[in-house]
Amino acid sequence: xxxxxxxxxxxxxxxxxxxxxxxxxxxxxxxxxxxxxxxxxxxxxxxxxxxxxxxxxxxxxxxxxxxxxxxxxxxxxxxxxxxxxxxxxxxxxxxxxxxxxxxxxxxxxxxxxxxxxxxxxxxxxxxxxxxxxxxxxxxxxxxxxxxxxxxxxxxxxxxxxxxxxxxxxxxxxxxxxxxxxxxxxxxxxxxxxxxxxxxxxxxxxxxxxxxxxxxxxxxxxxxxxxxxxxxxxxxxxxxxxxxxxxxxxxxxxxxxxxxxxxxxxxxxxxxxxxxxxxxxxxxxxxxxxxxxxxxxxxxxxxxxxxxxxxxxxxxxxxxxxxxxxxxxxxxxxxxxxxxxxxxxxxxxxxxxxxxxxxxxxxxxxxxxxxxxxxxxxxxxxxxxxxxxxxxxxxxxxxxxxxxxxxxxxxxxxxxxxxxxxxxxxxxxxxxxxxxxxxxxxxxxxxxxxxxxxxxxxxxxxxxxxxxxxxxxxxxxxxxxxxxxxxxxxxxxxxxxxxxxxxxxxxxxxxxxxxxxxxxxxxxxxxxxxxxxxxxxxxxxxxxxxxxxxxxxxxxxx
Numbered sequence: 126x127x128x129x130x131x132x133x134x135x136x137x138x139x140x141x142x143x144x145x146x147x148x149x150x151x152x153x154x155x156x157x158x159x160x161x162x163x164x165x166x167x168x169x170x171x172x173x174x175x176x177x178x179x180x181x182x183x184x185x186x187x188x189x190x191x192x193x194x195x196x197x198x199x200x201x202x203x204x205x206x207x208x209x210x211x212x213x214x215x216x217x218x219x220x221x222x223x224x225x226x227x228x229x230x231x232x233x234x235x236x237x238x239x240x241x242x243x244x245x246x247x248x249x250x251x252x253x254x255x256x257x258x259x260x261x262x263x264x265x266x267x268x269x270x271x272x273x274x275x276x277x278x279x280x281x282x283x284x285x286x287x288x289x290x291x292x293x294x295x296x297x298x299x300x301x302x303x304x305x306x307x308x309x310x311x312x313x314x315x316x317x318x319x320x321x322x323x324x325x326x327x328x329x330x331x332x333x334x335x336x337x338x339x340x341x342x343x344x345x346x347x348x349x350x351x352x353x354x355x356x357x358x359x360x361x362x363x364x365x366x367x368x369x370x371x372x373x374x375x376x377x378x379x380x381x382x383x384x385x386x387x388x389x390x391x392x393x394x395x396x397x398x399x400x401x402x403x404x405x406x407x408x409x410x411x412x413x414x415x416x417x418x419x420x421x422x423x424x425x426x427x428x429x430x431x432x433x434x435x436x437x438x439x440x441x442x443x444x445x446x447x448x449x450x451x452x453x454x455x456x457x458x459x460x461x462x463x464x465x466x467x468x469x470x471x472x473x474x475x476x477x478x479x480x481x482x483x484x485x486x487x488x489x490x491x492x493x494x495x496x497x498x499x500x501x502x503x504x505x506x507x508x509x510x511x512x513x514x515x516x517x518x519x520x521x522x523x524x525x526x527x528x529x530x531x532x533x534x535x536x537x538x539x540x541x542x543x544x545x546x547x548x549x550x551x552x553x554x555x556x557x558x559x560x561x562x563x564x565x566x567x568x569x570x571x572x573x574x575x576x577x578x579x580x581x582x583x584x585x586x587x588x589x590x591x592x593x594x595x596x597x598x599x600x601x602x603x604x605x606x607x608x609x610x611x612x613x614x615x616x617x618x619x620x621x622x623x624x625x626x627x628x629x630x631x632x633x634x635x636x637x638x639x640x641x642x643x644x645x646x647x648x649x650x651x652x653x654x655x656x657x658x659x660x661x662x663x664x665x666x667x668x669x670x671x672x673x674x675x676x677x678x679x680x681x682x
Contacts, residue, residue, distance in 0.1 A: 264297065336426075345363070345424060393410060410429045576648070577660075601613070616669065
């Protein structure tokens, strides 16, 4: 370049200023021309060097810029989040990275220059555009935790952050968006919520008391069934120690079992749960530890099942078995008594015969003693009475076919009173019989009616014996009713009928006596109803108790 300036100066001198020939000026320049031309040469060379330096710097800058741009593009394209840029005016895509292409299922060539309305449903495009305009208008970043987007590959959930890109004057020229695909997290969250709902539904619907407690016994959670059947509200249970809802006996059981539960992670026990109204429920309790990642038990699942009915049924079965054993013993004793009565009847018959013979011999003596005859007469009379008692006992214990016939109820009452006369004397109880049936009879089985009367009179005997009265008094009375039936009542001056027994005294196995079986009145009711009658009691009677039964009059009387 300097040499070109040098030659150009010679040409200008020769052809413009006519200072000589070209060869002469080139070969024989003057001092002034040499100096001028040399200065021009130096300036030209210097300028050429400067231009070369500028060109080289610009080339190096362009290469660095291109390298930096490629590096930046590589970073943006490999970011695991979708990065996109839209122009601020029409909101058309001007840039999208590879992650965005994979997420949307579209290449950048198809996206660049297009808007949301070219790819997404109108409702979604309206939502995206509205958010974009809000960001550009406010000039600040906007965070959208969740937004659903329909892509070529299906529905996706995104977490998007949008920010405006401003020029030197602070005006938005682009919109930068960064979106993370949270579809898997959203699906997992939805599945977790559905699982929690299913679990909570099962938890609340379980027909058991369920509690979750910490290692100290404090209740963390409980189910709806426990609240509904205990009477407590949920906030009255949560936060309290589970022992608060147990009886003192069950609290001691809990204290004994809890160390083992913490160690083994499992235990079971029978406890008594106290409801809000004070009602106690018998529970079968099972406790299971819930370990953490290190294997330590951080909470315990307590399942309590109501076994009150089961316990009562077991107790009832045991009681019935005991009563059945008692009945069997009584039946055995009845069989033995019948046999004994049969065996005693023969020596009593012999005794009566001996007494008669002794009386005849005494009377044949020349001067018999009057006292001897009197004593032998009394002995014979008592032997006859003993035989009648034994005959009556055999009749009462006999296993006949319960044949019904016209029976004089007053005669039956007299026989029963005579039968239990020794017991009445031992207990200092007086029995009166008031007959008012006018000789009418009932169609009945004599032995069964005797059994009813014995049950009622013996109950009155027990009641008067346990009362504060020094002398017991029982009245057995019959009377004829207008409806052609005979009413028989047994009235005593005993302790009366307990209030809690009024409605259930004729039920099986119900008794107020410590040694009673609770079957007498139930059997009596069955017998009377079998005879077409009705048995009853007057619970309002204040001085003792009244029991009675009605039987229809026999048609042939």
